[in-house]
Amino acid sequence: MMTTIDLTEQGLRYLNETLQQQSAGTNQQDWTIINPRGSHAIAVGLDAPIQVTVNGSTGYYCGGMNKQATIMVKGSAGPGVAENMTSGMVVVEGDASQYAGATGHGGTLVIRGNAASRCGISMKGIDIIVAGNIGHMSAFMAQKGNLVVLGDAGEALGDSLYEARLYVRGSVKSLGADCIEKDMKDEHIKQLAELLERADMDADPASFRRYGSARQLYHFDVDNVSAY
Amino acid sequence: MTDQNHPQTEPKPESHVESRAKSQTEPVQSATFTKAVNAEIRRAADMGIYDIRGGGAKRSVPHFDDLLFLGASISRYPLEGYREKCATNVTLGTRFAKNPIKLDIPITIAGMSFGALSGAAKEGLGRGATAAGTSTTTGDGGMTEEERGHSDKLVYQYLPSRYGMNPDDLRRADAIEVVVGQGAKPGGGGMLLGQKISDRVADMRDLPAGIDQRSACRHPDWTGPDDLEIKILELREITGWEKPIYIKVGGARPYFDTALAVKAGADVVVLDGMQGGTAATQDVFIEHVGIPTLACIRPAVKALQELGMHRKVQLVVSGGIRNGADVAKALALGADAVSIGTAALIAMGDNDPKWEDDYQKLGTTAGAYDDWHEGRDPAGITTQDPELAARLDPLLAGKRLANYLKVMTLEAQTIARACGKSHVHNLEPEDLCALTIEAAAMARVPLAGTDWIPGKGI
Numbered sequence: 001m002m003t004t005i006d007l008t009e010q011g012l013r014y015l016n017e018t019l020q021q022q023s024a025g026t027n028q029q030d031w032t033i034i035n036p037r038g039s040h041a042i043a044v045g046l047d048a049p050i051q052v053t054v055n056g057s058t059g060y061y062c063g064g065m066n067k068q069a070t071i072m073v074k075g076s077a078g079p080g081v082a083e084n085m086t087s088g089m090v091v092v093e094g095d096a097s098q099y100a101g102a103t104g105h106g107g108t109l110v111i112r113g114n115a116a117s118r119c120g121i122s123m124k125g126i127d128i129i130v131a132g133n134i135g136h137m138s139a140f141m142a143q144k145g146n147l148v149v150l151g152d153a154g155e156a157l158g159d160s161l162y163e164a165r166l167y168v169r170g171s172v173k174s175l176g177a178d179c180i181e182k183d184m185k186d187e188h189i190k191q192l193a194e195l196l197e198r199a200d201m202d203a204d205p206a207s208f209r210r211y212g213s214a215r216q217l218y219h220f221d222v223d224n225v226s227a228y
Numbered sequence: 229m230t231d232q233n234h235p236q237t238e239p240k241p242e243s244h245v246e247s248r249a250k251s252q253t254e255p256v257q258s259a260t261f262t263k264a265v266n267a268e269i270r271r272a273a274d275m276g277i278y279d280i281r282g283g284g285a286k287r288s289v290p291h292f293d294d295l296l297f298l299g300a301s302i303s304r305y306p307l308e309g310y311r312e313k314c315a316t317n318v319t320l321g322t323r324f325a326k327n328p329i330k331l332d333i334p335i336t337i338a339g340m341s342f343g344a345l346s347g348a349a350k351e352g353l354g355r356g357a358t359a360a361g362t363s364t365t366t367g368d369g370g371m372t373e374e375e376r377g378h379s380d381k382l383v384y385q386y387l388p389s390r391y392g393m394n395p396d397d398l399r400r401a402d403a404i405e406v407v408v409g410q411g412a413k414p415g416g417g418g419m420l421l422g423q424k425i426s427d428r429v430a431d432m433r434d435l436p437a438g439i440d441q442r443s444a445c446r447h448p449d450w451t452g453p454d455d456l457e458i459k460i461l462e463l464r465e466i467t468g469w470e471k472p473i474y475i476k477v478g479g480a481r482p483y484f485d486t487a488l489a490v491k492a493g494a495d496v497v498v499l500d501g502m503q504g505g506t507a508a509t510q511d512v513f514i515e516h517v518g519i520p521t522l523a524c525i526r527p528a529v530k531a532l533q534e535l536g537m538h539r540k541v542q543l544v545v546s547g548g549i550r551n552g553a554d555v556a557k558a559l560a561l562g563a564d565a566v567s568i569g570t571a572a573l574i575a576m577g578d579n580d581p582k583w584e585d586d587y588q589k590l591g592t593t594a595g596a597y598d599d600w601h602e603g604r605d606p607a608g609i610t611t612q613d614p615e616l617a618a619r620l621d622p623l624l625a626g627k628r629l630a631n632y633l634k635v636m637t638l639e640a641q642t643i644a645r646a647c648g649k650s651h652v653h654n655l656e657p658e659d660l661c662a663l664t665i666e667a668a669a670m671a672r673v674p675l676a677g678t679d680w681i682p683g684k685g686i
Binding site: 012016044059061065124125141162 | 277394436440444458465
């Protein structure tokens with residue numbers, strides 16, 4: 001059974017409170033939000049395996065701190081979509097603004113359009129799959145998880161990267177400090193195939209390049225001072 | 229030639245030295261190139277890395293010691309000590325939060341991370357704060373069971389690094405503190421060196437064990453006060469508008485930062501002056517960035533008053549609070565509460581002379597030990613080494629902290645009663661005078677024995 005919430009009519013507090021009250025065994029699995037009109041903080045802090053469809057574009061932090069829920073944005077998403085997500089899935093049909101998936105600890109963020117700058121900044125275990133391009137400084141200080149880009153990456157990809165893995169099919173304008181290209185081994189091809197399948201994207205894993213940390217900045221060395 | 233004006237006998241070597249010494253100037257050490265300065269130059273030349281240390285500013289700056297209370301006189305009635313009530317309770321988060329934090333005393337425990345501190349030390353802080361009727365605060369490293377379990381009221385810090393940040397901990401916190409900066413290093417991020425990144429710490433932070441960890445100095449998903457307002461909306465929506473949201477800033481531009489924090493929707497502003505401690509950062513940062521705590525309070529209070537928000541958005545002041553007099557002075561200048569970090573660690577046993585032999589082995593001495601980042605703390609507080617950490621008994625540490633908090637509260641009450649106040653919040657700038665022109669200018673109270681406040685005309 002599908003339940004519709006009109007955000008303009010019923011308000012943000014009602015929307016989030018109602019969705020947050022759903023628990024694992026709820027009979028109301030499917031929710032549709034209409035008239036989002038770019039509102040901020042839509043469907044944040046959810047913690048149940050429900051399906052939420054947002055019919056339109058969202059403002060800042062849609063799906064913030066998501067757990068378990070699947071949130072589908074049928075439009076574009078503002079800054080910080082799915083920020084600090086721990087599990088579940090957020091899908092953006094259009095483009096995502098800056099810092100998509102910031103600090104995400106888990107779950108999957110799928111962006112079918114492009115993502116702006118700082119996509120996956122400080123990510124800590126989330127998997128992010130972008131069908132289009134990503135902007136500059138993406139995966140800055142990324143700690144864990146996977147960022148998959150079917151298009152191109154902007155400047156300074158993976159600056160000050162820790163252990164996150166970055167897969168890019170198109171061009172990379174430049175790599176940030178301590179980010180290097182690494183070999184695509186069988187385990188990476190296998191992982192990438194799984195990620196692409198999860199995001200329902202059709203691309204040959206072998207056509208991607210992998211980038212990761214050179215681990216030269218893990219311990220302070222005065223001769224690296226220009227990189228700090 | 230040498231013989232003509234001298235006795236025939238050779239002068240004795242001793243008397244020769246003596247006469248030379250008499251004609252020499254006293255060796256003078258430079259006030260600019262002091263022994264400590266020269267030692268630091270040599271250390272930098274040896275090591276090729278800036279000095280990293282814990283704690284706050286060690287230099288002498290105008291502070292609460294430069295203020296005095298006037299006390300009651302013919303025009304003011306004092307209250308009887310022990311007989312007439314002088315309340316100390318404070319409620320934080322009355323602006324928007326459904327569940328404001330009610331504290332028995334106006335002294336809270338500042339944010340200190342698990343990682344910087346041992347699990348037992350965090351437990352001790354929780355136990356002490358709870359026994360004294362106040363709150364404690366997490367730090368840059370997530371919430372541990374030790375502190376949640378032993379803290380009746382726990383403030384969960386929301387930091388640029390977002391280490392261990394998760395919605396479950398957010399929901400089981402009693403308040404949320406968005407950390408924009410801290411007094412030891414306004415504009416700087418956290419730092420935790422490899423020695424302290426144990427497996428448990430690394431796991432909580434999603435980092436490889438043993439690396440030199442430099443946390444971000446800016447939040448990853450907001451920039452400026454307009455974004456911050458939306459971020460706070462999101463945090464409130466996630467937590468059902470129940471929890472007070474604090475914004476912590478380092479003492480830099482307190483007037484503007486306070487006004488902007490109010491604009492962004494804060495329930496509470498936490499303002500940390502340059503004497504506020506840190507677990508680790510560059511010495512040059514600690515000593516040369518930020519302004520003294522004394523200089524922070526009046527501009528912040530002015531901003532609150534101009535916005536009609538004084539006492540509605542609570543102001544918590546920290547950085548160098550040591551005793552009940554400091555508490556009373558901060559409150560008299562307009563703060564609603566104070567927060568302690570370094571002092572709480574000292575109460576639990578940090579830098580205790582009983583470990584002097586161990587401090588000597590580390591090339592330092594009790595009171596001066598500040599290499600908290602190295603994880604070799606003889607007192608077992610700023611360490612992740614299980615053997616050292618075992619030196620701290622969390623029950624005893626908690627008891628000591630509770631004792632200390634109660635003494636500070638009694639001291640603040642003593643002063644408030646002497647000024648005729650039935651609540652410590654009734655203390656006001658009019659109760660104060662300053663011992664120095666600098667303190668008078670910063671605290672905007674008259675120089676003792678005069679009616680002169682520098683900057684306020686005659």
